[in-house]
C-alpha cells in the first residue's frame with residue numbers, strides 16, 4: 532500500500548540550515564517524480580518566501596492550527612511541478628499561546644494532517660520547524676513519522692544534538708511511539724577547514740548509520756536562491772548546492788521508500 536511519509540526538519544538551534552534543507556530536499560524529491568507538500572511551521576515564513584510566495588498571504592498554517600481552516604484550504608501550488616506549500620505568516624507566533632489552552636494542544640497538526648494523509652494526495656510531506664522546541668515543534672514531532680536534523684559543521688554542534696535526540700525519546704514514550712530519527716544531515720560543510728571534518732567524524736562515531744552520507748557544502752548559490760523565490764534547482768541547477776541536495780533527495784528516497 533502506498534504510504535505518505537511525514538518528515539519533520541528540526542533543530543532547536545537557529546540558522547543551521549533547516550529551511551534551506553526543507554525547501555531543497557522537498558524540491559529535489561519532487562524533481563525525482565514524487566508529489567510533495569512542504570508545510571512552513573515557522574513564523575519567520577522563510578520557506579514561504581523562499582518558494583516565491585508572499586509572506587502576508589492568508590490563510591496560513593496559523594488558521595489551521597487554531598482550527599479556523601482546514602489544511603487543504605491553505606495549500607498552494609509552487610512554480611515547480613509536483614511541489615505544493617502550506618504557507619506561514621508572522622501571526623503564527625501567536626498560535627502557540629492560543630493552542631496552549633486547548634486540550635489537544637500537542638495533536639493540532641496531526642489532526643489537521645490525518646485527512647490529507649488518508650487521501651494520499653502526496654507521497655512525502657516535509658515540516659520546516661522553527662528554531663525552538665516549543666509547542667509548534669512538538670506538534671510537528673507528534674505528527675511526523677521521522678525526524679531529520681540538519682547540523683552545522685561547527686564545534687558546538689554535538690551539544691545541541693543530545694537535546695533533540697532526548698526529545699525524540701520523550702515523544703516515543705508519550706505522543707508518538709512510532710517516531711524515528713531518520714537522520715542527521717551535515718550542512719554548510721567547509722572543505723577548507725579541518726574543523727568541519729573533525730565534527731563530521733565525531734558525529735559519525737556516535738550515530739553511525741544515523742548520519743546521511745550526503746553532505747551539504749557551503750555554497751553561495753544556496754544562500755542566494757531564496758531571494759529569487761526559487762529552490763536551488765530553479766535558480767542554479769548546475770551548482771554544487773544543487774548536486775548536493777539532489778544526492779540527498781536520492782538517499783532520502785532510498786531510506787524512506
Ligand SMILES: Nc1ncnc2c1ncn2[C@@H]1O[C@H](COP(=O)(O)OP(=O)(O)OP(=O)(O)O)[C@@H](O)[C@H]1O
Pocket residue numbers: 544545546547548549550551552573575577660661662718719720747748749750751753754755
Ligand atoms: N549550504 C549552505 N551554504 C551557504 N549558505 C547556506 C547554506 N545553508 C544555509 N545557508 C544560509 O544560512 C542561513 C541560515 O540557513 P537557514 O535559514 O536554512 O537555517 P534555519 O535553520 O532554517 O534558520 P532558522 O533557525 O532561523 O529557521 C541562511 O541565510 C541561508 O541562506
Ligand SMILES: [Mg+2]
Pocket residue numbers: 549550551573577660661
Ligand atoms: Mg528556518
